[in-house]
Amino acid sequence: MARTLDDLAELSGVSRATVSRVINGGPVSEATRQRVMEVLESTNYRPNLAARNLASGKSGVVGVVMHVAAPLTFADAYFAELLTGICDSLSSQAAGMMLWLGNRTKEETLDNILGMGMLDGVIVTADTIDDPLVDGLRASYMPVVLVGHRRADRDASYVDIDHEAAAMGITDHLIQTGRRHIFHISGRLNSVSGRDRAIGFRSALKKAGRSSDGAVLTGDYTDESGYEVTRKLIADGVEFDALFCGNDNAARGAYRALAQAGISIPDEVAVAGFDDLDFASELDPPLTTVRQGVGDIGHEAARTLLSLLDNPETGPRRVLLPTELVVRRSTAE
């Protein structure tokens, strides 16, 4: 089994350069290409990535950084779907992927990534308001695509959705369907999306001439927080007929608390979520939510990075993906 370009060159009676051209689609006469191709196939040749990388300066490998608490990474379907999307897009372009999860501190992770010195670029989730990892990456020599973005990231490449507008939309829906006492169980306080969704919620209320005082309850995007906040609301005897949860996980928690208290959805309380993760439609009743196509975001992030790598000079890319209000039974009138 031939191993190097030189071996192949000898086998096919041409020079190493020509074989390289055949492999990389350089200008070669049809006859030569044929001949080399034959040898190439019969010999099951695999180019040495390291050598190629060294010579060309590109590795065909990108980093994916999802620095969240380890258990969360997978317990939270959001990250799973996102990763799946990225993986999918990347592998269809034959790009390799290295993964960094949150099992080290951000500083260590950053060092680790930069030290890898082999990545063509990175995709990093950037939802946390103050994130040294994201800042460090952006400050590095490496092309970076953010999933989500902070105000400070206006000039970076990112893929995101308009959280504020989407939250307004779903809150409007709640108002329109006649709900009077609407509460919002927010996302993580330190997250951009959590903050923006809360802002959207408030705006919608304000636009309808209602007050949002005390209507935003702090959650953290987990099932538990949805459960706890709802439970407390019930225990405190607060009057409410609609809950807009920061994400689907929290909505699921709210479902549990409501069920436990014997409160019917949607008859007594309407519940809305955000994300439209796979399980949203399978809840009982099916959950009204905002579809943001998490998998698509992953796809898009990968695509964006690859395009950025191909044409760096065209400057940063900003992609705002559309969202869609998905009305299901949980908010029926």
Add this chain to the structure above:
Amino acid sequence: MARTLDDLAELSGVSRATVSRVINGGPVSEATRQRVMEVLESTNYRPNLAARNLASGKSGVVGVVMHVAAPLTFADAYFAELLTGICDSLSSQAAGMMLWLGNRTKEETLDNILGMGMLDGVIVTADTIDDPLVDGLRASYMPVVLVGHRRADRDASYVDIDHEAAAMGITDHLIQTGRRHIFHISGRLNSVSGRDRAIGFRSALKKAGRSSDGAVLTGDYTDESGYEVTRKLIADGVEFDALFCGNDNAARGAYRALAQAGISIPDEVAVAGFDDLDFASELDPPLTTVRQGVGDIGHEAARTLLSLLDNPETGPRRVLLPTELVVRRSTAE
């Protein structure tokens, strides 16, 4: 900012070789080491991985292959915990990791991995009985550590548990606690663990002088299969007072079906699982199961691979991790 070894060499007034020695811990006089170290730090030098790889033949990157249907990868906490364990161990050794999930066919994935031509080794889940991916990897030039193993893998390096013995143990427990009509909801038919656990189940019954005819019901390790099989059992009016589920997921499904039918655990039916995933202790009632420390398996797999890479000549490593019967309320007498 100095970029190459040569730059550093010039800056510190020694030869490139010496700088390399300092970096890699070769024999250097203390004085020289100090001097070079200073330059090294002040210059924030990062070695070029590709060059290093090319020259040394090692990349410091290992592949992790978990070729399972995409949604399963994360929906199934087993894989999540396994991956977390691997990740953790790897990152503590500053080893990079590339991940392959099941979003391509096994053939494509194999090609992809082999084509990467840069990995020092791979860790691959090998629970499927007939797995071209595993076979292809084993047949390749690359060091491989399997998580789980088939009969045919006796001479490979692997990390596994004794499924058969563990299943016998938990079945014994069911027998000992006075259960008379015990059924087993098996794992995937095409999986080694599924088959071995069923064998263990049968052996335990046989040892106790009971028949296992018709006592093994085919499941597939999912929540749904646990639910469906149990539901059918109830619907068919079959008499049973204990269920040994192939894994915790299936047990969770069984819980649902039993709850729905108003059957009490453990008073009327005892339920046992396998894996002791995080949620097992949080079910109501807490689930009796076999703890196999999935995270530890991941850790061990990573450690095993790294040790294999360090000392290839010492031959294949086989690690059989201990399991532990964790008795909780779901099988109380």
Add this chain to the structure above:
DNA sequence: CGATATGTTGAGAGCGCTTTCAAGGAGGAG
């Protein structure tokens, strides 16, 4: 004091590939 062992260093040969550069050949224009 010369000979041998020990420790430290630099020169240089690759690792396998990409990519210029220039040479050679074929074909078209004048």
Add this chain to the structure above:
DNA sequence: CTCCTCCTTGAAAGCGCTCTCAACATATCG
């Protein structure tokens, strides 16, 4: 028929690092 252009190809220079080998300096020993 000659000149120029375009196409195809090979030679060779690196990419940045590791590692062997030999040289030199110093230390040890007889």
